[in-house]
Amino acid sequence: NKVKSVTIQSVDLHNTGKISAKHEDGTNIPLTIRNLNVGSQTSSELTNVKIDNSLEIKQSSTLTFNNVQFNKDAQMKINLLSYSSKQDKTLITGTLKSPPREIVLTKPTSGTIVPGHNYALIEGSFENKCSAWHEKLKIGDTDFKERDCINAAGVSTLAEAESLVVRIPAGKNQEDGNKLSVGQIAGIVVGCVVGVAIIVIVVVVVIIKKKKND
Numbered sequence: 141n142k143v144k145s146v147t148i149q150s151v152d153l154h155n156t157g158k159i160s161a162k163h164e165d166g167t168n169i170p171l172t173i174r175n176l177n178v179g180s181q182t183s184s185e186l187t188n189v190k191i192d193n194s195l196e197i198k199q200s201s202t203l204t205f206n207n208v209q210f211n212k213d214a215q216m217k218i219n220l221l222s223y224s225s226k227q228d229k230t231l232i233t234g235t236l237k238s239p240p241r242e243i244v245l246t247k248p249t250s251g252t253i254v255p256g257h258n259y260a261l262i263e264g265s266f267e268n269k270c271s272a273w274h275e276k277l278k279i280g281d282t283d284f285k286e287r288d289c290i291n292a293a294g295v296s297t298l299a300e301a302e303s304l305v306v307r308i309p310a311g312k313n314q315e316d317g318n319k320l321s322v323g324q325i326a327g328i329v330v331g332c333v334v335g336v337a338i339i340v341i342v343v344v345v346v347i348i349k350k351k352k353n354d
Contacts, residue, residue: 147172147192154179160187178203180221195240197231199248205234205264214240218261223283224251230260230303239273245306247282256310258290263303273304284308 146161151173153159161169172190178197187206195210196217197203210216216239218231243261262273270289277287284306291302 143169145170145172148174150175150177152177152179153182153184155181156183158185158187159189191240199227199231200229201231202229203232203234205232205236207235207237209237210240212238212241216240216243217246218243219246220248220282222251223248223253225254225257225259227251228257228259230263232262232264234264236262236264236266236273238268239276241276243273243277245278245280245282245284247280253283253308255308258288258303258305258307259284260303260305265302270302270304277304277306279306282306 142163143161146169148171151159153176159171159173161171163169168188170190171188172192174192174194176191176195178184178195178201180198180200182198182201182203184202185204185206186208189207190209190211191214192211193213194215194217196219198219199221221227245261261277266273274287274289279285279287285308287304287306289304
């Protein structure tokens with residue numbers, strides 16, 4: 141009897157390779173992976189795979205999807221390491237079916253974000269349109285301000301898109317996030333005033349003592 145399906149609890153991917161399951165005669169076996177973790181600098185291809193619980197992938201890695209499906213409750217986590225455009229590399233390519241329940245971005249810890257630059261996350265042929273994936277993407281506490289679907293020419297569109305990207309608008313940068321709020325400015329002003337008042341009081345006390353001594 142032929143094996144009807146294969147389920148693997150956890151897979152850690154490193155370097156290069158392919159993941160699929162086949163019978164001796166070359167026919168495909170449906171493969172389910174509950175938790176898939178993709179390390180940095182990995183290049184791998186998934187064929188006829190269902191991701192049941194989670195997919196975690198690090199920046200600088202690339203996964204190619206061939207008939208890959210997500211459980212409706214699955215989560216994708218994209219670990220971004222740097223804002224540098226030199227590290228910008230599409231993480232997932234291929235034929236993209238229905239998206240997972242959510243796609244979460246982690247905040248990079250290094251690099252400078254480039255205003256107006258499209259950081260490509262997922263690219264390929266979207267069977268259910270890029271807009272379905274666009275809706276699932278959570279920017280979180282990253283410095284990115286926009287998520288978008290663009291075609292090969294880089295024109296924004298949610299109808300016929302090939303790439304899901306994130307960016308901040310041209311003209312904005314990380315300094316916007318470093319500006320002081322009104323409350324912080326008020327606190328600094330009050331602190332300065334109090335500091336000056338203390339200095340004045342000290343000077344007055346010194347003068348009074350000096351006059352008494354005279």
